[in-house]
Amino acid sequence: MKYFLSISILLISFSGVKLHAQINDTIIEKVREEYSFERLIKNSITLNPASYNAARKHSITTFNVFTEKSNTPSQLQQKGRGKNLWGAEVYSLQKLDDKTAVWGNASYTQGKNKQVVWNENSDYDLIYPYVAADSVGGDMKFENYSFSGGYSKKINTYTLGITGSYQATLSYRDIDPRPKNTAAHFSLAMGADKLVFGKFRVGAYANAEKYTQKHYLSFVCNQGYPMIYNMSGLGNYNELLSGKLRQAYYEGWSYGGGLQIFEADSRNWYLNMGIKKFNLDKLLTEYADLNASKINEQQFTFSAGKFFNSGKTVWGISAEGNSTERKGIENLFLNENSRNYIQIGSVEKYNHKINSIIFKGLIQMGNEKTKSSLIPFFGWIQEKEKYSSPASRIELSKLMYGADYQWLKTFNHQQILSVVAGLSATNVYQKNALFNNSVKPAINSMLQENYAFQSSDFWQAKLDVHFHFSFPVVKNAFVGGKIMYSNFKTGSNTLLAVSIGSIF
Amino acid sequence: MLKHVLKTLFILCTVMAITACSSDSNEALEAKTSLKLELKVIPENIQVKEYKNLTISFKELNSGFTITQELKNTNVLQVVLPSGTYNITAEGSIVYGDNSGSVEAKVAGVQNGMVINGSETSKTLELALKSGNSSDLILEEIFFTGTKTPQGAMYFGDQYFKITNNTDKTLYADGMLLIQSSFMTNEKQDYSPNIMATTLSAGAIIRIPGNGTMYPVKAGESIIIAEDAINHKNFNPSSINLSNANFQIFKEDSDDIDNPAVPKMVNVFDKMVIHTQGYYAYALARMPQGMTHETLVAQNTYTYTYNLTINGDVYPMDGTAVKIPNEWITDAVNLSVQDSFQWQVTSPSLDMGWTSVTTFDGDKNRFGKAVRRKVTGKTMEGKNILKDTNNSTTDFEHGVKPSLFN
Numbered sequence: 001m002k003y004f005l006s007i008s009i010l011l012i013s014f015s016g017v018k019l020h021a022q023i024n025d026t027i028i029e030k031v032r033e034e035y036s037f038e039r040l041i042k043n044s045i046t047l048n049p050a051s052y053n054a055a056r057k058h059s060i061t062t063f064n065v066f067t068e069k070s071n072t073p074s075q076l077q078q079k080g081r082g083k084n085l086w087g088a089e090v091y092s093l094q095k096l097d098d099k100t101a102v103w104g105n106a107s108y109t110q111g112k113n114k115q116v117v118w119n120e121n122s123d124y125d126l127i128y129p130y131v132a133a134d135s136v137g138g139d140m141k142f143e144n145y146s147f148s149g150g151y152s153k154k155i156n157t158y159t160l161g162i163t164g165s166y167q168a169t170l171s172y173r174d175i176d177p178r179p180k181n182t183a184a185h186f187s188l189a190m191g192a193d194k195l196v197f198g199k200f201r202v203g204a205y206a207n208a209e210k211y212t213q214k215h216y217l218s219f220v221c222n223q224g225y226p227m228i229y230n231m232s233g234l235g236n237y238n239e240l241l242s243g244k245l246r247q248a249y250y251e252g253w254s255y256g257g258g259l260q261i262f263e264a265d266s267r268n269w270y271l272n273m274g275i276k277k278f279n280l281d282k283l284l285t286e287y288a289d290l291n292a293s294k295i296n297e298q299q300f301t302f303s304a305g306k307f308f309n310s311g312k313t314v315w316g317i318s319a320e321g322n323s324t325e326r327k328g329i330e331n332l333f334l335n336e337n338s339r340n341y342i343q344i345g346s347v348e349k350y351n352h353k354i355n356s357i358i359f360k361g362l363i364q365m366g367n368e369k370t371k372s373s374l375i376p377f378f379g380w381i382q383e384k385e386k387y388s389s390p391a392s393r394i395e396l397s398k399l400m401y402g403a404d405y406q407w408l409k410t411f412n413h414q415q416i417l418s419v420v421a422g423l424s425a426t427n428v429y430q431k432n433a434l435f436n437n438s439v440k441p442a443i444n445s446m447l448q449e450n451y452a453f454q455s456s457d458f459w460q461a462k463l464d465v466h467f468h469f470s471f472p473v474v475k476n477a478f479v480g481g482k483i484m485y486s487n488f489k490t491g492s493n494t495l496l497a498v499s500i501g502s503i504f
Numbered sequence: 505m506l507k508h509v510l511k512t513l514f515i516l517c518t519v520m521a522i523t524a525c526s527s528d529s530n531e532a533l534e535a536k537t538s539l540k541l542e543l544k545v546i547p548e549n550i551q552v553k554e555y556k557n558l559t560i561s562f563k564e565l566n567s568g569f570t571i572t573q574e575l576k577n578t579n580v581l582q583v584v585l586p587s588g589t590y591n592i593t594a595e596g597s598i599v600y601g602d603n604s605g606s607v608e609a610k611v612a613g614v615q616n617g618m619v620i621n622g623s624e625t626s627k628t629l630e631l632a633l634k635s636g637n638s639s640d641l642i643l644e645e646i647f648f649t650g651t652k653t654p655q656g657a658m659y660f661g662d663q664y665f666k667i668t669n670n671t672d673k674t675l676y677a678d679g680m681l682l683i684q685s686s687f688m689t690n691e692k693q694d695y696s697p698n699i700m701a702t703t704l705s706a707g708a709i710i711r712i713p714g715n716g717t718m719y720p721v722k723a724g725e726s727i728i729i730a731e732d733a734i735n736h737k738n739f740n741p742s743s744i745n746l747s748n749a750n751f752q753i754f755k756e757d758s759d760d761i762d763n764p765a766v767p768k769m770v771n772v773f774d775k776m777v778i779h780t781q782g783y784y785a786y787a788l789a790r791m792p793q794g795m796t797h798e799t800l801v802a803q804n805t806y807t808y809t810y811n812l813t814i815n816g817d818v819y820p821m822d823g824t825a826v827k828i829p830n831e832w833i834t835d836a837v838n839l840s841v842q843d844s845f846q847w848q849v850t851s852p853s854l855d856m857g858w859t860s861v862t863t864f865d866g867d868k869n870r871f872g873k874a875v876r877r878k879v880t881g882k883t884m885e886g887k888n889i890l891k892d893t894n895n896s897t898t899d900f901e902h903g904v905k906p907s908l909f910n
Contacts, residue, residue: 227843227864239568240589243843243864288816332566334589334619335692335846340813345587345621347535389586390569438568 027476028414030058031468031503035418037373037406038364041318042267044303047274048191048205048260049161053093053101053152055267061092064478064501068111073491074453077446078119078131080140085111087144104149105165113140113171118446120179120228121215122171127250129233129328129350130282130293132217134177134226135442142171157195164188176219177226183213193260201264206257211280213250232293232330233350234385234392235435235443240333240341241292245284252280252295268307268316275300287341290333294346297326307362314364321357326350349388356381358400369410376403377424383454390436396455397430414476416468424460431455449490456489474502535587538624543579543594545611545631546701550600555579556608558596560629564588565617587621593856594629610634612894614852617692630701632853634894640834641675641788644668644726644890647874647906648778648839649861653740658871661732661761662743663778666907667788668726670890672883675721677750678714681797681832682729682769684776685785686808686825687849689840689858690865693810701851704787704833705808705825709772710753711797719750724887728908729753731778733766742872744908772797773805773826781870782839782860785849789832801826830854837896839875841865857897874906 033039033056046052067086075081087109095101117137121127148165167185172178191205219225230241258274278297284290300323307316328350333341358379366372379400386393402424409417433451435444462484471477477500484495541560545552558575566588573583575596594613599606613631620627645666651659665682669675686707687695699705712719712729721727733752736743747763754760754768755775762768791800804827812819830851838848838858844865848858862870877900878891891899 225864225866236567238566240565330566332588332621334617335565336617336694344589344619345535347587389567 026058027504028410028416030060031416031476031478032371032408032410033058034060034062034503035406035408035466037362037375037404038307038314041305041316041360041362041375042270042307044272044320045203045260045262045267045270047189047258047272048193048203049150049163049189050152050159050191050193050205051201051203051260051262052103052150052161052163053095053159056093059092059094060503061090061094062501062503063090064088064480064499066497066499066501068495068497070493070495071114072493074456074458074486074488074493076124076450076453077117077137078124078128078133078450079116080113081115083111083113085109085142087111099154101152102150103163104147106147107145109142109144111142113142116140118231118443120177120181120217121213121248121250122169122181122183123211123213126211126252127213127280127282127295129231130250130295131231132179132215132245132248133229133231133237135446136177136226138173138175138177140171140173140179142169144169158192159194159201160190160192162188162190176221177228178218178220180216180218181213183211186210195264199264201260201262203260203262204257205260207255207276209252209254211250211252211254215248215250217246229443230292232387233328234387234394235439235447236349236387236390236392237443238292238330238333240335241284245286247285248292249283249285249289250280251283252278254278256299258301266307266309268309269305271302271304273300273302290341290343291331293331294329295326296329297324299324312365312367314362316362318360318362319357320360322354323356324352324354326352328352347388351384351386351388353384354381355383366408371406371408373406373408374403375405377401387436390438391434392436393432393434394451394454395430395432396428398426398428400424400426402460414468414470418464418466418468420462420464422460422462422464425458426460427457428455453488453490458486458488460484460486468503471502475504477502535621536584537587537620537622538584539582539620540624540626541581541583541592542626542628543575543581543613543631544628545598545600545633550633551602552579552598552600553606554599556597556599558594558611560592560594563591565591585620588619590618590620591616592618592629593852594631595856596631598631612852612856614848614856616847632701632851634853638834638892639671640790641667641677641680641721642670642835642877642890642892643786643788643837644670645874645876645907646786646837646839647908648782649780649870649873651736651740651743652868652871654742658780659736659740659743660778660780661734662736662740662746663731663780664746664749664906664908665729665786666726667721667729668877668890669721669723670892672723674723676714676717677712677719677721677727678716679791680712681772681789681791681828682710682712682776683787683789683828683833684708684778685787685849686823688779688783689785689838689849690783690844690846692846693812695808695810697806697808699827700849702830704785704789704828704830704836704850704854706773706787706828707784707825708774708776709797709800709826709828710769710776711772712751713767713770724883724885727751729769730766732761733763734761744906746908770797773801781841781862781865783841783844785836785838785855787828787836787850787854788834789828790834791832804828835892836894837875837900839896841867854894856895857899859896859900859902861903870903872906872909873903875900875902876904876907877901 065088071082089107091105093103118133120132146167150163152161169183172180187209189207193201193203229237256276260272262270276299280295282292303320305318329348332345360377364373381398383396404422406420464482466480468478480499482497486493561572563570592615611631683706686705727750729751730746730749733749735745735747752766809822836850836854842863859875861873879888881889
């Protein structure tokens with residue numbers, strides 16, 4: 001928390017330097033650029049820090065304080081039944097001159113994740129399936145800090161860029177079972193792009209990340225405690241390691257990179273391909289850092305788009321695809337004596353494949369006063385999760401379709417209203433599951449409930465309204481509200497968020 | 505135009521490539537080991553004529569995977585198993601003897617923590633002759649958890665052992681040794697010398713007094729050895745009246761309760777403190793004719809050593825115990841807690857399994873529960889016939905209401 005204030009002040013003062021040179025109209029243009037659907041679709045190019053600066057025409061600083069409340073009765077039990085949080089965020093991109101840019105971001109969030117069961121760790125999406133789990137669970141409080149910064153510079157036809165970020169998370173519970181998880185995430189990315197034939201740019205980037213999570217579990221009440229399972233996927237667990245485990249340490253590295261080619265001026269066509277490898281080890285600190293399990297994940301991504309601009313209308317199509325495969329390797333042990341476990345082998349038992357592709361169309365019409373944008377989309381997702389023995393698996397194939405519509409209206413006196421309405425439906429047209437029958441009844445009912453959610457068709461509606469108005473001192477302030485409703489066979493999820501802030 | 509078409513084709517190709525990847529089903533091969541298991545009867549001087557049948561059960565400790573294999577007329581098993589650490593139990597019957605005659609006998613063997621990995625491996629499992637139904641007194645019930653007072657406090661004085669004559673003749677309890685093991689079932693160490701196949705290492709021994717005929721136990725009848733032979737209901741309404749117990753455990757130099765009307769057990773070696781979670785094995789034994797307990801302690805006391813490893817640091821440790829040869833033992837029961845069980849502390853020929861009252865260490869619901877031998881029938885006189893196959897896992901009820909509580 002102590003760094004957050006100083007970094008926010010640093011970012012705001014950056015933009016403060018430029019404030020006197022701004023005209024009021026520029027603020028309206030910045031707001032429009034911030035909400036532009038066209039910019040948001042083309043944003044995948046900015047994975048390369050060298051290509052980050054030219055994604056926007058204007059420098060911008062935004063600051064907002066937000067609160068969010070959600071109820072998710074339809075969700076994986078490991079992710080909880082909803083969130084209550086509040087936070088603050090500051091973001092700034094400053095074009096120092098036509099060759100150089102700096103940008104930075106700082107945010108703080110605090111809240112609680114409601115009714116998280118079968119997961120006593122944080123960052124479930126990173127460390128699954130190797131979590132410490134029990135049938136009791138409860139609300140998990142959390143605090144997140146994150147800082148990031150970047151710099152890019154144009155040298156002749158080349159642009160070079162670099163970004164770094166740091167994120168720290170603390171999650172804990174005040175009643176038994178009492179987990180305390182401290183996670184840290186560092187990442188660094190470097191890239192370059194070059195103008196070719198005066199028409200398009202070719203870019204390449206590489207990134208590396210380090211992730212760690214320290215996990216402690218304690219019990220104050222000595223009336224007894226539930227069995228703590230060392231989960232290894234789809235309800236299976238290591239019997240030798242389960243029981244009284246109280247500590248674990250996760251350490252992971254990820255490396256990646258990508259290539260891109262895109263039209264230089266307005267990015268009206270682009271192709272971006274990336275690859276990322278992630279390795280994570282789970283170490284048991286109570287047993288002299290015994291390596292319990294390992295994750296190897298490989299991810300391919302691509303995004304491509306083609307847009308046409310006739311002056312009044314912008315239209316186009318984009319595609320984004322992702323293929324991820326996560327392999328889990330468990331180590332096998334011999335309990336030589338109660339305190340000394342020896343590794344006698346290792347076996348790869350867990351495999352999770354997710355393939356997805358989504359096509360988005362864009363139609364944008366209007367003028368300075370009123371702009372309408374429509375993004376219809378259509379996507380296909382296939383997911384296969386397997387555990388080799390005892391044989392367990394979940395296979396799902398989904399089709400997703402819908403549309404988002406935005407109405408951006410500029411009134412007199414720098415008042416801008418953005419209304420985004422969206423509707424989508426997901427249809428699980430193929431589903432198949434097999435679970436190990438000899439697991440404990442509590443684990444079996446968790447697996448069945450999770451599968452009922454994952455295999456459920458659902459539709460989703462959202463409404464997002466932001467209203468900007470001029471305000472003394474900060475020049476431009478806004479209030480925003482968002483409401484989202486998702487209807488599953490297993491129950492409805494709702495989300496409500498409110499934010500106030502400023503763009504300058 | 506051409507560039508436009510080429511770009512579109514490029515995008516389509518990438519899309520196809522990704523969807524093509526998804527139809528692969530590259531299954532990771534599971535590490536399996538081809539195991540050759542030879543079952544050997546010990547001691548080696550037994551001449552086996554025929555291995556009639558053997559049932560071998562495997563349980564892998566990491567995954568919980570179990571499999572059972574049957575052998576007929578052979579003692580070599582060939583099986584392919586997933587690699588791991590296995591607990592193996594074998595039971596069956598053999599025919600052994602010499603030129604003068606043949607005897608059919610039951611055999612059993614247990615091996616815990618056997619590592620089976622690599623592409624192929626050969627292992628040996630030792631089988632011991634199972635002593636038939638005991639012809640002496642056996643442990644029918646052990647109540648070791650104590651009780652809880654109505655206020656929720658722990659109360660121990662009401663622990664007891666119930667020893668029963670499961671035969672059809674009158675037996676005498678005089679001189680019977682009640683033994684508590686030196687090693688604990690939740691703490692597995694490499695104790696040296698490793699004499700467990702032939703000897704029970706005793707950590708505490710008490711002896712029923714008498715000159716040989718003072719304490720008869722009729723067929724089907726039982727005797728109670730109580731921790732404190734008093735009416736515990738005066739101190740804890742949730743407890744029982746043990747003032748009519750046959751014997752009491754009295755520790756001389758501790759502040760122990762004495763009921764002058766109840767004979768005291770003779771303290772032979774160390775102090776018997778009955779662990780409220782179990783964690784020890786208890787056994788009944790008879791010394792050979794003419795041996796006194798003083799001689800037993802003088803001759804059979806030994807020192808064992810082991811290495812205690814904590815966080816990678818190794819500390820050499822030692823302890824003292826009394827050797828009780830397996831031949832003297834009439835009955836043995838391993839006790840533990842389900843989630844904390846590491847190993848049996850007696851030879852498998854004495855007890856192949858173990859029993860418990862609770863699932864996890866520290867369970868506050870364990871109080872007022874005992875382990876009791878199952879009843880398989882009734883004699884002509886209406887007395888219970890107790891199950892005794894030298895396997896406490898199957899012979900006992902785990903965590904039931906003690907018989908003296910009503």
